[in-house]
Amino acid sequence: MTAVAAAGMRQVSVRALRAHWPSAAGVFLTVVLAAALMVASGVLIESGLRESDPFSPTAMMLPAAMGSFAGVALMLAVFVVSQAFAAALRDRRREFALLRAVGATGRQVRSLITTEVMAISAVALLAGGVAGWWGAGALVPLLTSSGIVEPGFAPSPSPWPLLGAAVLLLPAAWIAGRLAAREMARLSPTAAVGTSTADARALSPGRIVAAWICAGAGLLVTLTPVFLPGAVGGAAGAASAFLYLIAVGLAGPALVLRAATWLTRRRSLQGHAATVLASANARGFSRRLTAAVVPLALLVSLGSVQTGVNHTVAQAAAQQLGDALAADLVWQGPSEQAVDAREALAGAPGVEAVATTGQAMVQVRTDSADEDLPFLDGLNWEAGAVTVLEDPAGLVDPGVTAGDMADLAEPDTVAIAADGLTLPGMGVGDRLELRWPDGTETSPRVVAVYERGLGLGGLIMSPATASSSGGATVYVETEPGAADAVAASTSDAGFPMIPAAEYVEAAVAGGSDDSRLSNVLLMVLLAFIGIAAANALVIATRSRTGEFALLGRLGATRRQLRAMLGVEAALVGVGAVVIGTLTALPGLIAASLAMVRGFSLGLDPVFYASLAGATVVIAFLGVAGARLRARA
Amino acid sequence: MTHPSAVSATAPLTTNRTAVSLTDVHKTYPGGAQPVHAMRGVTLAIAAGSFTAVMGPSGSGKSTLLNVAAGLDGPTSGRIVIGDTDVSHLSADALTQFRRRHVGFIFQSYNLLPHLTVAENLRLPWWLDGRMADARRESELLAAVGLSDMAHRLPSELSGGQAQRVAIARALATQPAVIFADEPTGALDSHTGAAILDALREAVTAFHQTLVMVTHDPQVAAAADEVVFLADGAVVDRAAGLTAPQLSQRVLELGR
Known part of the structure; x- marks a missing residue:
């Protein structure tokens, strides 16, 4: 192709972008937000990893706190960006079909789309x-007040977060463009000859297969907590909701078609122009409707899963701790007083047995060192708290599944939780690699594996192996009925x-100390999805100006058009709440079954109601900007 | 409007050559309970430089014939030769490339890209072909359809008649072996329609092009060198020299 001709095709692109600037701007904004989310979490994680003192709060907590956020943000960003490109390109089907009719090859249409997608993505x-x-900087005060970073913390500048976002987002945008382009390029040129702009109806077999695969993978992930209870199960809930939603997104047009066909057959709905038109539109534009419903459903689904599973984990931790303790009374104080307290309490009348616990900070090697990327060494160590337990009478029962807690009396030994996120596959006889705040490294032997990790923490040692610092706790078992008397006398x-x-x-x-941070981060994610979803709706509505004009010419009043849009918005909003709830439920149910006694979804009714309300409001906002002219 | 003398670099085509030939072409749309047989064994030869009108009742397969003959849609079976090339077995991309170089198409709905100017719409076939637009030919064509002063307008700033003139100029741009037109005046009022047809015929004559046009209008068909009648997806008659009322009568009979 000569330079001049290439310039010609570039002009076609530039003109198209100018003509479609509102939807291009919407997609641009979506990619900007997605990149900002990823870069902000990347900057904070990297700053934590680069922190020179591995036992400062910054190094101990920042990567972990932001890491779980980054994981969800990443899935979201990729998903939302591909949805946005797909929606924006779908509205230009006719334009691409026209190009095909005029003689553009499928390849030319693909390259036109890819160039456009990549140009927008790169700038965004x-x-x-x-x-x-900027966002990472704005989070610093909150991180400081949550105790996750030390006062005076500043994110360290580095190109890595941006490169990381580029490596993840650009291919996602490229694939979205390719998938959309594939659909366009396959259009028969005769599609442009007709004036029909309705969506293609049939779904490709590949898409249906992909939908089934995602649903199947979702089911597998849903079942993970059954085999791997604990924190891993919590992460699985969000992942399964995502997979179900992707399956819905893929199979959506077919589902919408069925639902709309069912709706139009309802006798009670016939006779109202608005409802008839709205359900006919749903049938004719099932892809467009799917694109509107799925991001909103994501809002409901993710919000429910994240809060629900967090709550379930906290509840499970309480149950485990309660089950583990045979004590009646508990004393808490600084570790310097622990020895005195233990002595005094053990000698008090009416006391049968005492046990002491303290805490020590430690880092556990989870992965072998990588010599090529020394600064990433921080990723190979995970911060952990050791419960230092002195319990000769067995007041604390961690629920041992293998080995014997009594062996902890030997020095250089450790007991580990069976559901520890970081130590899969470790068993009795294996050795951990640990790093202590004073710089020493030890490799204690695992002598027991226990199941109440959520309640007691992931590692237990005896004072023979570790000395505790900070707070201490003394558990006291009293003679039957003597608890009140003991409490009164020891208080004196x-x-x-x-x-x-x-x-x-x-x-x-106390374990949910950083819940304010996680709430803020969840709100950031939900706001991102909300903006992206509203954006997708506005794009879809804008592209329908011609359709509204046509209906106007046929005699539809503005009132009827508004009513039709209202019914559609209600369909979208309610559909999103239903689908979002249905995709979140399996993860919530599995988490509940795997982690807690008794059944609880962990959903806060007020929070759920406000999520559902926000979803419906966004659905209506999306059509509020429709340009309706009674006569056109 | 334009005189043949103003036209350069146009290879004169002799009328005894065949521009397009279809041999036993079938087209079946697999749909629902019963497949639709839109073409049932059509055999047809169009002489180069001629003007052929295709008539027939609604649903007789006129548009399908045009789409298949033009390579916009593939036949289910049969052979289609445009110029010297058998297009029935070309791959999709090869067919598209062949089409944009050797076939012009004029649609009822104009099919101009809304965000490109008149001149840019005209240049599109060259751009798509990776070639420089021929500025001289571009101004010739715009003059031929009477739009010289509207080169920088957008399609939304044109009347229907003007938009169709742009589409005609675009179809002529690459000097195709044949131009197919699917009711090019169907969306226009009769006065504008007549003017457009005049412009089309003059341009086709001036540039020595072959024209195949689907039309409902007996007046238009009466001006053709030959009229092909279709019914139920098959050619049922070919005629030359009939008057408009005779053609009208013929189509009515076919529709019964």
């Missing part, structure tokens, strides 16, 4: 990088105690 990525850097002696049930409640509430 840079803008998103700047926004993400200077060691006030609280009932064990109260302690369990407080311990679990």
